[in-house]
Amino acid sequence: MPEPLALAVDxxxxxxxxxxxxxxxxxxxxxxxxTDAMAGPERVIDQIVALLADARSRVPDLEILGLGIGAPGxxxxxxGISIAPPTLRGWHDVPLAAILRDRLGLPVRLxxxxxxxxxxxxxxxxxxxxxxxxxxxxxxxxxxxxxxDGRILHGRRGLAAEIGHMTITESGGxxxxxxxxxxxxVASGSALGWSATKATSPGDGSRLRALSADGAVTARHVAxxxxxxxxxxxxxxxxxxxxxxxxxxxxxHLYSPEAIVVGGGLSVALDLMAADIARxxxxxxxxxxxxxxxxxxxxxxxxxxxxxxxxVLEAN
Amino acid sequence: MPEPLALAVDxxxxxxxxxxxxxxxxxxxxxxxxTDAMAGPERVIDQIVALLADARSRVPDLEILGLGIGAPGxxxxxxGISIAPPTLRGWHDVPLAAILRDRLGLPVRLxxxxxxxxxxxxxxxxxxxxxxxxxxxxxxxxxxxxxxDGRILHGRRGLAAEIGHMTITESGGxxxxxxxxxxxxVASGSALGWSATKATSPGDGSRLRALSADGAVTARHVAxxxxxxxxxxxxxxxxxxxxxxxxxxxxxHLYSPEAIVVGGGLSVALDLMAADIARxxxxxxxxxxxxxxxxxxxxxxxxxxxxxxxxVLEAN
Numbered sequence: 001m002p003e004p005l006a007l008a009v010d011x012x013x014x015x016x017x018x019x020x021x022x023x024x025x026x027x028x029x030x031x032x033x034x035t036d037a038m039a040g041p042e043r044v045i046d047q048i049v050a051l052l053a054d055a056r057s058r059v060p061d062l063e064i065l066g067l068g069i070g071a072p073g074x075x076x077x078x079x080g081i082s083i084a085p086p087t088l089r090g091w092h093d094v095p096l097a098a099i100l101r102d103r104l105g106l107p108v109r110l111x112x113x114x115x116x117x118x119x120x121x122x123x124x125x126x127x128x129x130x131x132x133x134x135x136x137x138x139x140x141x142x143x144x145x146x147x148x149d150g151r152i153l154h155g156r157r158g159l160a161a162e163i164g165h166m167t168i169t170e171s172g173g174x175x176x177x178x179x180x181x182x183x184x185x186v187a188s189g190s191a192l193g194w195s196a197t198k199a200t201s202p203g204d205g206s207r208l209r210a211l212s213a214d215g216a217v218t219a220r221h222v223a224x225x226x227x228x229x230x231x232x233x234x235x236x237x238x239x240x241x242x243x244x245x246x247x248x249x250x251x252x253h254l255y256s257p258e259a260i261v262v263g264g265g266l267s268v269a270l271d272l273m274a275a276d277i278a279r280x281x282x283x284x285x286x287x288x289x290x291x292x293x294x295x296x297x298x299x300x301x302x303x304x305x306x307x308x309x310x311x312v313l314e315a316n
Numbered sequence: 317m318p319e320p321l322a323l324a325v326d327x328x329x330x331x332x333x334x335x336x337x338x339x340x341x342x343x344x345x346x347x348x349x350x351t352d353a354m355a356g357p358e359r360v361i362d363q364i365v366a367l368l369a370d371a372r373s374r375v376p377d378l379e380i381l382g383l384g385i386g387a388p389g390x391x392x393x394x395x396g397i398s399i400a401p402p403t404l405r406g407w408h409d410v411p412l413a414a415i416l417r418d419r420l421g422l423p424v425r426l427x428x429x430x431x432x433x434x435x436x437x438x439x440x441x442x443x444x445x446x447x448x449x450x451x452x453x454x455x456x457x458x459x460x461x462x463x464x465d466g467r468i469l470h471g472r473r474g475l476a477a478e479i480g481h482m483t484i485t486e487s488g489g490x491x492x493x494x495x496x497x498x499x500x501x502v503a504s505g506s507a508l509g510w511s512a513t514k515a516t517s518p519g520d521g522s523r524l525r526a527l528s529a530d531g532a533v534t535a536r537h538v539a540x541x542x543x544x545x546x547x548x549x550x551x552x553x554x555x556x557x558x559x560x561x562x563x564x565x566x567x568x569h570l571y572s573p574e575a576i577v578v579g580g581g582l583s584v585a586l587d588l589m590a591a592d593i594a595r596x597x598x599x600x601x602x603x604x605x606x607x608x609x610x611x612x613x614x615x616x617x618x619x620x621x622x623x624x625x626x627x628v629l630e631a632n
Contacts, residue, residue, distance in 0.1 A: 074604055132471045148476065154465050155448045155572025159604055162569035167484050167562055167600065169497075179565075179600040181485075246483055249495075253478035254570055256471025284483065284495040288390055288475055 004063035007052055007106070008309035010113065011071040013037050013087025016044070018051035020059045021309035025124030027302060029058040040090035041082075049103055066107035067100060068308035070116030077158045080110040109311035113304055114161065115152050117297075118145025120307025121261045123314060125298035130258040134251045135297070136163060137264035138244070142184040146255050153255075164188070168246050183250075187243035189219035189266045196222045196236050206232055223269035234272075241273035245280025252281070252289040263297030270296045320379035323368055323422070324625035326429065327387040329353050329403025332360070334367035336375045337625035341440030343618060345374040356406035357398075365419055382423035383416060384624035386432030393474045396426040425627035429620055430477065431468050433613075434461025436623025437577045439630060441614035446574040450567045451613070452479060453580035454560070458500040462571050469571075480504070484562050499566075503559035505535035505582045512538045512552050522548060539585035556582075557589035561596025568597070568605040579613030586612045 003023045010017040017032040036043050072085035080097025097108040118135035127133035136144040142164035146153040153160045164184030165177050175185035196217035200206045207230040211221040225233035248260050262270050282290050319339045326333040333348040352359050388401035396413025413424040434451035443449035452460040458480035462469040469476045480500030481493050491501035512533035516522045523546040527537040541549035564576050578586050598606050
């Protein structure tokens with residue numbers, strides 16, 4: 001007899017994805033659609049129900065245990081309520097889990113998207129088999145989720161692990177949150193792009209501006225140029241790695257994970273930064289924390305979906 | 317029939333304390349002795365056994381559930397092993413829980429001292445009834461323990477919540493750990509004392525130097541002078557409060573506690589710093605975290621003892 005499945009939804013401000021997921025995190029069927037983020041919760045919930053009906057129709061004979069959802073925070077994972085996600089217009093205190101439970105006739109679990117991705121990497125990806133990991137996404141911003149002693153760290157209102165907004169410096173520009181010195185403000189992919197744009201100018205003959213066609217330089221351009229051996233890009237990545245190393249050292253001291261798992265767009269350049277990150281950690285971390293590995297995430301954009309599924313598959 | 321008790325030990329590098337503790341955290345009998353910290357583990361374990369025999373003799377008719385110990389880290393709370401506490405000479409991988417279990421014929425639980433104090437404040441003190449707290453001690457250094465979602469946050473080797481060594485700035489002197497910008501290096505009581513000593517000089521007529529008899533100024537002198545209304549001391553405390561506010565904001569973002577509970581020597585001046593701490597948190601924390609209270613610890617130096625007892629009394 002086949003094992004029962006979970007349905008999973010990864011609700012983003014841009015894209016909505018749904019899947020049917022087998023035990024072990026194996027995706028059997030998956031579909032996506034642009035999120036109608038400006039249309040309010042009723043419309044988006046209809047989109048979710050339609051995508052899930054489609055997913056169910058493709059696994060008709062299999063028992064479905066329930067639905068796990070990863071959604072943008074802030075949300076209350078216990079009550080299953082989406083509080084006020086900034087990327088979804090009109091969502092205020094939406095009891096998303098209860099609504100979908102009624103419409104689908106299935107148990108529903110809700111988790112914030114960063115925690116869902118952390119769960120995915122922990123249960124099926126780079127953190128498999130460990131008791132404690134910190135999952136960090138480095139892309140436009142910096143976000144994350146913490147698995148501590150075998151379970152997601154929630155804290156009050158599920159708001160723990162707001163990693164991007166820990167202060168690590170007095171330098172750098174003002175963060176969108178209003179403070180100065182946030183990890184995100186100095187170490188995100190956006191911050192790297194800004195630094196690269198500031199360090200170059202249109203028509204300066206740099207490899208970075210060649211790649212950007214003289215427009216703003218992005219983190220991706222820096223990573224690509226660095227991989228070609230461009231010295232300016234390598235220096236920018238080394239500085240990026242130093243900031244990541246400072247932030248990661250804090251995460252080691254504060255959460256004591258068995259691994260730091262790095263995802264997000266900039267993780268494609270983790271190999272180029274690994275030595276500088278390790279050097280910074282060795283310089284700054286207390287001895288007992290220095291041998292904790294910093295590893296690339298293993299599941300890419302599927303981490304959130306399979307992590308959401310795991311809320312149902314691996315009920316604990 | 318009377319309720320059963322726990323024995324508790326608070327093993328410090330300077331002082332060794334033992335108690336018999338009733339449910340609810342009520343200390344029935346308590347005794348202490350200077351720790352023979354240079355004499356090695358066998359001698360200190362003899363001291364512990366002697367103190368506990370004395371405590372037991374004073375509650376002769378009561379059932380004793382077990383012993384809880386708070387001891388300096390690093391230690392492994394699961395295995396009950398003291399790894400290498402810097403304040404106790406010759407202690408390397410001492411299986412303290414097993415040794416005392418054999419000698420006393422009781423179940424024994426071991427926890428690091430900061431976590432034991434956090435447990436005490438959580439179960440019987442200022443954090444009672446909350447699901448998540450961060451306990452911060454501000455004295456010579458800065459330490460802490462985190463209760464998250466109803467249990468102590470351990471992480472790998474029980475090393476989570478090394479709060480004092482999160483980087484929050486590039487300024488300030490080098491921390492004893494070797495890094496620059498640690499929370500402890502800029503915000504501990506020692507750091508406040510150094511700032512006050514630097515800001516004054518012997519014979520300058522300042523209230524601070526009057527209180528210190530022209531010697532080095534301590535955090536205690538600053539607190540005392542500030543309470544008298546001395547403007548220099550108040551300015552120093554305001555700067556101290558700003559640093560505490562920056563660090564506390566990080567703790568809010570990272571752990572999302574329902575309260576930050578502040579103990580340690582400098583907590584006697586928390587009332588004088590409360591407004592400046594709150595202002596810094598309001599300036600720097602994201603809105604969802606701003607209304608979390610910062611409160612003074614309620615149990616003073618007893619937090620560690622009753623917290624250690626709670627390891628046995630409130631087994632979970």
